[in-house]
Amino acid sequence: MSAFAVKGTAEEARALPRGPVRGLPWTVLRLHRAALVVWVTFLLAAVGTLVWEVEVIADSVRERIASCGENGGLCRLTTLVDYSGTISWASTLVYYSFFAVAAFAGGALIGRELENGTAQLAWTQSVSPTRWLAAKLAVPAVLLVLGGTVFVLVFRWAWAANRDLMGDDWTFNDVFAARGPALVAYGLCGLAVGALAGVVLRRSLPALGISCVVMYLLNHNLEKHRVDLWPTVASGGSTVGGLPDDVWQVGDGSFHTQSHYWPMHLVETGIVLGVAGLATAAAFGLLRRRTA
Amino acid sequence: MTTLPTSPLTSPREDHSLSLRGSRGLVWSVLRLHRAALWIWLLLLAAVSATMLWAYGPGFDAAAADLRQQCRDSVVACHFPSGPWYGKYDTAVALSTLVVAYLPFLVAVWAGAALIGRELETGTAHLAWTQSVSPARWLAAKLAVPALLITAGTAVLIPLHRLMWNGGEELLWADWYDQDAFHANGTVALAYALCGLAVGALAGLLLGRALPALGVAFAAMLAITYLGNDYRPSMWRTVTVTGAKALNLPDDSLRLDQGVITTEGTRIGNNLACTDALDGAADLRRCMARGGLSDIWATYHPRSHFWPLQLAETGIVLAVAALAVIAAFVLLNRRVATASAAASVPPDRRTAAVGAAV
Numbered sequence: 298m299s300a301f302a303v304k305g306t307a308e309e310a311r312a313l314p315r316g317p318v319r320g321l322p323w324t325v326l327r328l329h330r331a332a333l334v335v336w337v338t339f340l341l342a343a344v345g346t347l348v349w350e351v352e353v354i355a356d357s358v359r360e361r362i363a364s365c366g367e368n369g370g371l372c373r374l375t376t377l378v379d380y381s382g383t384i385s386w387a388s389t390l391v392y393y394s395f396f397a398v399a400a401f402a403g404g405a406l407i408g409r410e411l412e413n414g415t416a417q418l419a420w421t422q423s424v425s426p427t428r429w430l431a432a433k434l435a436v437p438a439v440l441l442v443l444g445g446t447v448f449v450l451v452f453r454w455a456w457a458a459n460r461d462l463m464g465d466d467w468t469f470n471d472v473f474a475a476r477g478p479a480l481v482a483y484g485l486c487g488l489a490v491g492a493l494a495g496v497v498l499r500r501s502l503p504a505l506g507i508s509c510v511v512m513y514l515l516n517h518n519l520e521k522h523r524v525d526l527w528p529t530v531a532s533g534g535s536t537v538g539g540l541p542d543d544v545w546q547v548g549d550g551s552f553h554t555q556s557h558y559w560p561m562h563l564v565e566t567g568i569v570l571g572v573a574g575l576a577t578a579a580a581f582g583l584l585r586r587r588t589a
Numbered sequence: 590m591t592t593l594p595t596s597p598l599t600s601p602r603e604d605h606s607l608s609l610r611g612s613r614g615l616v617w618s619v620l621r622l623h624r625a626a627l628w629i630w631l632l633l634l635a636a637v638s639a640t641m642l643w644a645y646g647p648g649f650d651a652a653a654a655d656l657r658q659q660c661r662d663s664v665v666a667c668h669f670p671s672g673p674w675y676g677k678y679d680t681a682v683a684l685s686t687l688v689v690a691y692l693p694f695l696v697a698v699w700a701g702a703a704l705i706g707r708e709l710e711t712g713t714a715h716l717a718w719t720q721s722v723s724p725a726r727w728l729a730a731k732l733a734v735p736a737l738l739i740t741a742g743t744a745v746l747i748p749l750h751r752l753m754w755n756g757g758e759e760l761l762w763a764d765w766y767d768q769d770a771f772h773a774n775g776t777v778a779l780a781y782a783l784c785g786l787a788v789g790a791l792a793g794l795l796l797g798r799a800l801p802a803l804g805v806a807f808a809a810m811l812a813i814t815y816l817g818n819d820y821r822p823s824m825w826r827t828v829t830v831t832g833a834k835a836l837n838l839p840d841d842s843l844r845l846d847q848g849v850i851t852t853e854g855t856r857i858g859n860n861l862a863c864t865d866a867l868d869g870a871a872d873l874r875r876c877m878a879r880g881g882l883s884d885i886w887a888t889y890h891p892r893s894h895f896w897p898l899q900l901a902e903t904g905i906v907l908a909v910a911a912l913a914v915i916a917a918f919v920l921l922n923r924r925v926a927t928a929s930a931a932a933s934v935p936p937d938r939r940t941a942a943v944g945a946a947v
Contacts, residue, residue, distance in 0.1 A: 331801070335804075372859050372860065372861075375859065400803075404800050404803075405800050409800065501799065501800065502702055502703050502707070502799065502803075503625075505702075505800075505803070
């Protein structure tokens, strides 16, 4: 498997794994170490920002608001926007990072290997194409699930910590996704769609472009139809001006209460995971037919 | 340059163009090598132009009819525009603004990955340089051909977007200073697209690999766009007014700051004191006397600053693009010089030097 490493030298041979991760998974990690470093840094930065904002900045924000004085409407507002904005940036960036996952999976993970012929070279060694693709998908999938879970837990805590300082609510696109497993599902779906595009097109840049476009279409349509993923409550006309707090109003007067969050969220997660499963199955099927 | 296309070179038409010499051949080879990108660009232009023309004409009429019907049905619904055609119109406008405003990102990732990075990674660039094309001319052609096509394309997109946007103002509830609309409604769209090309090319040359160059070019454009949005209000002189005028800025103004001047003469920014004193000058004077203030002020950009702001930002972004282009040429020349100097040293050290240069 040392054929994976392009600059095969004595140094590489010495670097053979001694730790718990060996064999095929190790080569996947080794080959894509740049992506691994970037992703871990990005996630740590996001989690670190959230912890920093909640634990350190929140108190000083309250002090600054207190010092704004009686007529400090704008001063109060800009202070709040600073705090709320930073937290929402973290969720926005991590939520939409599935585009980067799809680009990586289509471009670097699968497409480039098939374009350069390094995949075909690996298959002539002890690795069957199916096992090759399985390792290529399993290692990033495990990392996505682990990292995504950590982020979702930290974000749920950070988002709920200082509600009085936040300008958003549960219906915001990124907040809706980042407070539950949908965030992880989108990452896995990006991986699967990217892998399928890579296997189909066998070239890195077209696969990268197509997988991003597919993920945009899926995500855009789901975000647009989120309100339809669960039956709404009809207001019946009698509750005008008396709607409960924190509802998601749908154009025609009906609405979702916050208790609909989990059903809606889980339906979306299910759809995204379904697409991911179909794409994975298609990638394996196509690869097997090609190499049979 | 004839070796660049990896697909068949055997058709008679291609044999004919092989005889072309000089820059015509070079231009042709750039177009031929990136024909997929060329087709996508033409398709994108056609699709977005058609969408914008539809939104300007029939789309707007249908959406307006939807809205009139809705207002007749209920006065409350009049404030929440919806309806099948209104939805389609809104989507068409939003999507075309999105494409025109974020086109520079597409250009940057393409330039970094496909135009330059992949050529250096696979070695086809080095192969071209061993033929009749010098590296500098190779890069010049790589930049000039896309730059021309981008300029021609945006020269169509920007006027069409302005047509659609100005025509739909009563339905869109959009302001001239909205970030995406500002990007799509004037010359900054062209400037950012050219800047994307230059930054992408520089990233490709720096990294010499397609996918890392793609990522770095995207990140660099993100940073440039963010800085542009952040510093946009300071790119042209703002207008400051005092007294009652500060509370009633002209329609469609971009309000930047508001504050007070105390009786001791201290100027305090970001303060909304007396904003609610709207019942005439006497009311305002009473409020100011109560708070120990001698005056209130506001700074803003009136709508007439749209073009000065556009042109100032266009100039700055084009300057950034020019710097990136210069850096790319300097970098390329230096690398080639290092590589040819290495040609005179023994072979075992030569590979190392070329490796370091690439």
